Amino acid sequence: MFAQIEKLGAHTIQIFEEFGRLLMFLGQVIFSVFSRPFGFRDLVKQIAFIGARSMPIILLSGLFTGMVLALQFYDVLARFGSVDLMGSAVSLSLIQELGPVMTALMIIARVGSATCAEIAIMRSEQQFDALTCMAISPFRYVMVPRLLAAIISIPLLTAIFNLIGIVGGYIVGVFIKDLSGTAYMQTIIDTITWSDLRMSIVKSFLFAIIIIWISMGKGFFVHLEKGVSGAEAVGRVTTKAVVASAITMLFADYIASSFLI
Amino acid sequence: MSISDKDSTDKDITDQNSTDSDTLININHLSSAYGDRQVLNDINLSVEQGEILVIMGGSGSGKSTLLRNMLGLMQPSSGEILFEGKNICHVNKSEMLKLRRKMGVAFQGGALLSSLSVGDNIKLPLRQHTDLDENTINIMARLKLELMSLANFEDLMPSELSGGMLKRAGLARAVIMDPKILFFDEPSAGLDPVTSVELDQLILQLRTAMNMTIVVVTHELESAFTIADRIAVLFDGELVTTGTVDEIKNCTDERVINLINRTPREMKIDADKYLSRLTKGAS
Amino acid sequence: MSFDCSEHLHYKVLHLTGEVDLSNSSKVRQCLLDILNKGKSVIVDFSELIYIDSSGMATLVEGLNIAKKGGLTLTIAGANGAPMQVLELTRLNQVFTIVDAVSDIGE
Numbered sequence: 001m002f003a004q005i006e007k008l009g010a011h012t013i014q015i016f017e018e019f020g021r022l023l024m025f026l027g028q029v030i031f032s033v034f035s036r037p038f039g040f041r042d043l044v045k046q047i048a049f050i051g052a053r054s055m056p057i058i059l060l061s062g063l064f065t066g067m068v069l070a071l072q073f074y075d076v077l078a079r080f081g082s083v084d085l086m087g088s089a090v091s092l093s094l095i096q097e098l099g100p101v102m103t104a105l106m107i108i109a110r111v112g113s114a115t116c117a118e119i120a121i122m123r124s125e126q127q128f129d130a131l132t133c134m135a136i137s138p139f140r141y142v143m144v145p146r147l148l149a150a151i152i153s154i155p156l157l158t159a160i161f162n163l164i165g166i167v168g169g170y171i172v173g174v175f176i177k178d179l180s181g182t183a184y185m186q187t188i189i190d191t192i193t194w195s196d197l198r199m200s201i202v203k204s205f206l207f208a209i210i211i212i213w214i215s216m217g218k219g220f221f222v223h224l225e226k227g228v229s230g231a232e233a234v235g236r237v238t239t240k241a242v243v244a245s246a247i248t249m250l251f252a253d254y255i256a257s258s259f260l261i
Numbered sequence: 262m263s264i265s266d267k268d269s270t271d272k273d274i275t276d277q278n279s280t281d282s283d284t285l286i287n288i289n290h291l292s293s294a295y296g297d298r299q300v301l302n303d304i305n306l307s308v309e310q311g312e313i314l315v316i317m318g319g320s321g322s323g324k325s326t327l328l329r330n331m332l333g334l335m336q337p338s339s340g341e342i343l344f345e346g347k348n349i350c351h352v353n354k355s356e357m358l359k360l361r362r363k364m365g366v367a368f369q370g371g372a373l374l375s376s377l378s379v380g381d382n383i384k385l386p387l388r389q390h391t392d393l394d395e396n397t398i399n400i401m402a403r404l405k406l407e408l409m410s411l412a413n414f415e416d417l418m419p420s421e422l423s424g425g426m427l428k429r430a431g432l433a434r435a436v437i438m439d440p441k442i443l444f445f446d447e448p449s450a451g452l453d454p455v456t457s458v459e460l461d462q463l464i465l466q467l468r469t470a471m472n473m474t475i476v477v478v479t480h481e482l483e484s485a486f487t488i489a490d491r492i493a494v495l496f497d498g499e500l501v502t503t504g505t506v507d508e509i510k511n512c513t514d515e516r517v518i519n520l521i522n523r524t525p526r527e528m529k530i531d532a533d534k535y536l537s538r539l540t541k542g543a544s
Numbered sequence: 545m546s547f548d549c550s551e552h553l554h555y556k557v558l559h560l561t562g563e564v565d566l567s568n569s570s571k572v573r574q575c576l577l578d579i580l581n582k583g584k585s586v587i588v589d590f591s592e593l594i595y596i597d598s599s600g601m602a603t604l605v606e607g608l609n610i611a612k613k614g615g616l617t618l619t620i621a622g623a624n625g626a627p628m629q630v631l632e633l634t635r636l637n638q639v640f641t642i643v644d645a646v647s648d649i650g651e
Contacts, residue, residue, distance in 0.1 A: 037389070045376075122375070129334055130372035130431075134386045135361035391566055393599060397573065400602035404634050438566065439597040470629035472595070 021224075022217040029147055029216070032139035042145035050111050050146075051153030055160070057106050062161040065102055066168025069093055074177050083177070087184035088191035090169035091162075095196050096261070099162040100203035101253055104211060107154060108245045112215040115146060116241035119219030120234040128220075143220075147212050154208035155201055162200065199260040206256060207249050214245040283310045285442055285474050286331065291340035293326050300326045302498045304340070308442070313468055313475045315485040318495035319520060324478045327495065328446055331476070332366060333357060362390060365440035369447045371427030373419040373434070380406070380415035383434045390438070405433040408463070424451045429460075436467065442474040443467065449481040461487045482521065486510075494520060547572060549579070552646050555619075556584040561592040564600035573603040580610050580618075589646055591622030596630060608640060621646045 073089040119142070122128060128138045166188065173179040218241035225233045286308035293301040301323045308314050318324045329335045331342060333349045341348050344360050352360070373382045383402045387393055393401075406412055409429040419427060428448070435443060445464070449457040461484055467473050479485055485492055486506050493503045496516045502509070509517060545562040556579045564572055579586050588604060590596075604618070611618040620642045623631060631637040643649060 118375075125370055125375075126368045126372040127374055129329075129332075130366065130368055130374075130434075132334060133332055133361060133364065133366040134389070134434075135358045136385070136389050391599075393566070393570060394573065396606050397569070397599060397602045400605045401598045404598055404601060404605070404636075408634060437598070439599075466633050470626065470633040471597075472626060 018221075021221060022214065025217045025220060026213050028139050029143045029213070032137060032144050033148070035137065035140050039141060039145050042141070043148055046145045046149030047153055050107070050149045051157060054107060054110055054153070054157055057110060058103060058157050058161050059164050061102060061106055062099075062164035063168040065098055065161075066090060066094065066165030066170075067172045069098070069165065070169035070172035070177070074173070083179060084183050085187055086169065086173050086177075086179060087166075087187035090173075091166050091188045091192055092196065094162045094165040094169075095192060095200045097253075097257070099158050099165065099200055100207055101250070103154065103158040103161045103204065104207040104249050105246065107150075107157070107208075108211055108215075108242055108249070111150075112211050112245050113238050113242050115212065116215040116219040116238045117234055119216050120222040120237050121219075123220060123222050124230065124234065143216055146216060147209070150208040150212035151205065154211070155204040158200060158204035195260070199256070202260060203253060203256050206252050210248050210252055211245045214248060215241045217241075218244065284308070285310050285345065286476075287341075287343040288331070289341050289343070291327075291330060291337050291342065293323075293330055293335065293337045295326075300498050301330070301337075304500045306493055306500060306503065308474060308476055309491075310474055311468065311472060312490040313464065313477065313488050315489040315492045316476065316478045316495060317480060317482075317485055317492055317520065319480060321497070322495040323498040324480075324495050325446070328444060328476075328478045332364070332444060333361075362438065363441040365435035365438065365443045367428070367432040367435040367443065367445045367448070369428075369450060370424070371419070371422075371429075371431030373427060373430055375419055377419075378415065379411065379417050379419065379422065379430050382419070382430065383437055386434065386438050401437060402433075405437055406430075409433045410459075425453070425456050428452065432460075432463075436471075436473075439471055440473065442476065445475065445477045445479075447479055448477060449479060449484045457481070457484060458487075464488050482523075496520070547575060549575070552587060552649065554585070555587045555649065557587045557589055557621075557646055559589040559592065560596075563595040564593065564603075565595070565597040566599050569597070569599035569603050572600065573606070576603060576607045577610070580607060580614065580616060583614065583616065585617040585619075586611065587619045587621050587646055587649060589621050590624070590627050591645070593623075593627050594625070596627045601630060601634060601636065604640070605636070617641070619643060619649060621649070 069090045070086060073086050073093075074083060077083045077085055077089065122142070128142075131138045131141060170181065170184055173184050174181045218237045222233050222237045225236060228236055284307050286306075288304055288306040291301060291304040291306075292299070304327060316324050316327060326335075330337050333342075336350060341350055343349070345363075347356065347360065349357065349360065373379065374385070377385065380402055383405060384398050387398045387401065391398075403412070403415065406415060409432060411426060411429055411433065414422065414426065414430070419430070422430065428451070432445070432448075435445075448460055448464070452460065464475060464477070465488055468475055475488075477485070477488065489506055491503055491505055492509045494501045494509065494512075494517050501514055501516050502512055504512065510521065512518065545560070545564055545568045547558060547560050550557045550559065558572075558576060558579065560572065576586065576588075586607065588607075604620070608618045610616075618640070620631075620640045622645050623642055628637075631640070631642070
């Protein structure tokens with residue numbers, strides 16, 4: 001029995017160690033944002049990867065999410081005779097919650113995993129050691145462009161998700177459920193306030209930091225994974241990064257919602 | 262975090278220059294550990310200006326750890342490493358950056374950045390640290406590529422290169438700024454004998470033509486005997502001996518003899534413990 | 545490092561003294577390009593040069609290229625010691641015309 005408690009204790013200590021390391025990592029990345037020279041070209045490259053190339057997946061998932069929301073809300077609202085409120089229901093759900101969260105999940109799947117794997121492989125191939133020996137800060141050169149690109153791209157992608165979701169809802173509402181298009185749009189304009197938009201922006205900004213921080217951090221410390229090395233280690237940290245980002249993001253979602261609603 | 266540039270004040274800058282002006286690196290009582298595991302024990306070694314020093318040892322002897330300490334990639338648990346008289350374990354960040362620009366490091370697998378072409382990889386230190394004209398940078402990079410017989414590979418990506426080519430590209434990058442000291446981690450590993458010999462000749466030429474001090478970490482005997490001015494032999498984390506090629510060949514220490522003759526270590530075993538290890542868990 | 549220019553017949557002579565490296569090769573480059581842009585062939589005098597690094601070599605290569613394109617010449621004179629070894633290592637001794645002394649160059 002004591003062995004079990006020991007194991008639990010060791011595991012808990014390990015979790016705290018990892019978390020502490022990740023926090024220090026985040027601190028070092030943020031600190032490096034202000035160091036020169038600034039890698040503008042790398043930033044643009046990363047914005048292209050994180051932002052531009054995520055567009056197809058965001059457009060598709062946004063569209064389908066909006067369409068499903070419309071179907072679901074129609075069913076519920078019909079029972080209360082309030083189907084004309086569909087526009088505001090769909091848009092509020094998207095803007096306050098589903099937009100930021102779904103966008104974050106799509107980005108975790110696409111960008112989080114790729115970034116973690118890429119950085120883990122860089123670590124395994126001693127590329128960070130090489131940068132350090134060339135007197136180039138790995139934080140400034142590799143991490144900062146990714147952090148800034150995420151902060152710039154993800155809120156924009158969230159906004160696009162919201163918009164296309166509203167369009168999806170419109171398509172279902174107007175063309176399938178025969179609602180008035182004008183009424184749909186009008187309820188949206190009447191209902192959505194600045195504080196709703198603010199919630200979307202704050203959440204997406206927060207999620208952006210969480211996703212890129214955890215993905216990069218997990219990859220960066222791949223050499224400290226116990227019991228594995230090489231390709232297996234890369235696979236393991238990538239999985240861990242995706243899961244950890246998702247759970248941390250959802251937790252942050254709850255905290256943000258409780259403060260901002 | 263393995264990055265060890267400390268933001269501390271400039272203490273312990275011992276001025277070795279007055280007495281040992283030819284000594285580039287002084288390692289004094291260096292000990293290093295990974296957690297509980299002691300990897301290096303009380304190492305004392307110097308690297309003289311203009312020499313080719315080969316650090317040799319079998320697997321697990323601690324030579325990679327010694328190299329990492331010398332490069333400032335990890336902090337020792339005790340002891341000091343003086344580079345041009347400055348203790349790199351206590352030097353501040355900007356001072357460390359200045360020292361690093363005098364060092365070139367060729368890593369085992371090349372360690373090229375995967376997102377840059379071969380040419381851009383080699384030009385990276387120049388673009389980051391100098392104001393040289395782009396034309397000058399291009400010609401410098403191509404001169405090094407020609408030296409490494411990689412002339413037509415400038416625009417390829419690292420993923421398109423073989424292991425040997427990656428190594429040579431990594432070496433080209435390591436010497437692009439004509440560093441004062443070049444560190445080479447396992448140059449011959451994974452190379453065919455012909456390329457290995459060519460690389461040895463290149464190392465000798467670099468020293469002569471560019472007045473470079475070169476530290477090579479390797480376990481390849483032929484290579485070591487060809488290029489070394491001095492050889493330092495490590496065994497189980499201890500520095501067994503240092504000497505010229507002839508001195509090492511004539512050394513009477515059993516561990517050195519075994520290394521040179523490539524005889525497997527004759528381990529004296531405790532029969533009871535050995536049996537119990539073999540039969541652990543058996544009913 | 546110092547450098548100065550003089551004339552020899554119809555050539556401009558660039559005397560390099562000391563060490564040419566990253567810290568000063570840009571100045572040499574500027575001087576060399578100025579001479580070539582004025583349409584003069586160049587002799588680079590290595591006799592008092594102790595050391596030249598890749599940036600210095602690259603500058604000379606660029607100069608040679610520009611000279612050839614403009615129908616001019618760039619000759620190296622008096623290379624010895626480490627600079628000569630660098631020329632051999634980089635095989636540039638087969639690319640540049642190298643003479644023993646400036647005075648060896650006739651019309």
